[in-house]
Amino acid sequence: MTSAAPSSSDDDHEDVIVGSGLSVVMGVIRELLGRDFPDDAVETEIDGLEVVSLDLAHLLPLGATSDADALEELCDAVADAADAAWGEARRFEADAAHLSEEGPLDLRQLPTRVIHSLGAERAIWWPVEDRAVMLVNNSHADPDRHVAAVVVTLQQHLVGLPPDYLLWHGRAVAGEPTPWSDQGLRFLSGGEEPEVIDQSYLTDADRADPDIMANVEAMAATAELITWVAEDDDSRAIGYWHGPDDAEFEESPIVGLDTEGQFELLAGRTLSEALCGHFASFADDEDAEFARLADLCRAQGVAVAARLDDLATPPTPIRPADHRSERYERLRRGR
Structure with missing residues (x-):
């Protein structure tokens, strides 16, 4: 795979940040917007970028690194391009209340669990027809490991249905x-x-x-x-x-x-x-x-x-x- 360029780190983990240009990243996101969700998890490669497809979401990792500034720069560029393509971003708070097992199922469980798994508490997202493009960046929450990803899912998982x-x-x-x-x-x-x-x-x-x-x-x-x-x-x-x-x-x-x-x-x-x-x-x-x-x-x-x-x-x-x-x-x- 050629999706990420390694950088130096004293951490036990290999540092990776997407090395492809912004146009490639946005092209992959658009490709994912048109793809169906598989019944079982599938790992694929689109234009050199690694993608994980789940039954309710596609995940495009942007990086996991100790270089917070580099990852922040990439996320800012993706956010600016998404604003230009789909309008001003919305915020999604990964509130633990969405994970409650009491009452009807809250569809916001999916993005909440994804955001928490990446060490973040919130994300920004853009509606694209019935789907949503979500950008998750743990925003310096971990001083040693900064993680970011783009998630494509159904819009209903972010707005919450009655x-x-x-x-x-x-x-x-x-x-x-x-x-x-x-x-x-x-x-x-x-x-x-x-x-x-x-x-x-x-x-x-x-x-x-x-x-x-x-x-x-x-x-x-x-x-x-x-x-x-x-x-x-x-x-x-x-x-x-x-x-x-x-x-x-x-x-x-x-x-x-x-x-x-x-x-x-x-x-x-x-x-x-x-x-x-x-x-x-x-x-x-x-x-x-x-x-x-x-x-x-x-x-x-x-x-x-x-x-x-x-x-x-x-x-x-x-x-x-x-x-x-x-x-x-x-x-x-x-x-």
Whole structure:
């Protein structure tokens, strides 16, 4: 392997720092963003750099050395390049609370464990579609050994998904019922996209029609601002609307997208409330059905509004339907 250049050290460990240029490092990161995660750990080499791929992350070591300044210089260069490519970095605190075994699984366990294993307490990261690029540098925490690495993982491991979603998704994965199983609700697997946003139906004639393609692109641009989590038996997709401001999950309304391409915000401040209200709307007695579904949620320790009329929707600067319409008009004018 030619990924690192040795430097002198009185330590028992060999000092290594990536010797390839910044463009090579960034090229490898981009390559990892497009790679699937393997079922079993795999060590590979990309453009001379050693990479370890795990079931939920790719790891690119940048160095382990006693030369803190050299490693810091490399990390600063990678951070500057990442800022230029993906916007200003975000911070992630590897809080021990993420490792708690009480309650639903916290997906932030993965980055927290990686950061701790490298002797650090925090990292910076950049969102890239549904993935994240995380830069970990133990920042002089150990006076004799300074370690840094780039980790590519799913973005959801860094932002933390709401507890009620994690509970219902976990039950679905385990083959256990959720309150909406009888209504045909299916929770999506990690990285799975709902059927309704698939574009394989487009014909050559469709692709040659500027109005159709403007609508397709506007739909896709709006869908990119949503974290999809489920779909019902009418192929309606359901997810969290983050919007152009990239709202956190707790501040994101729940949105549905039907097969006619219509976005609709669902009433409810949580996924559980929105699903109870959504499926109750199909019943002859909506209030009674909402009460029944809400009781099933509460039996699993999930709080839900007392009545259907109590449901409220978190505010959002722009509704997804309006975002799609505005994007469509801009695209039409620009053609």
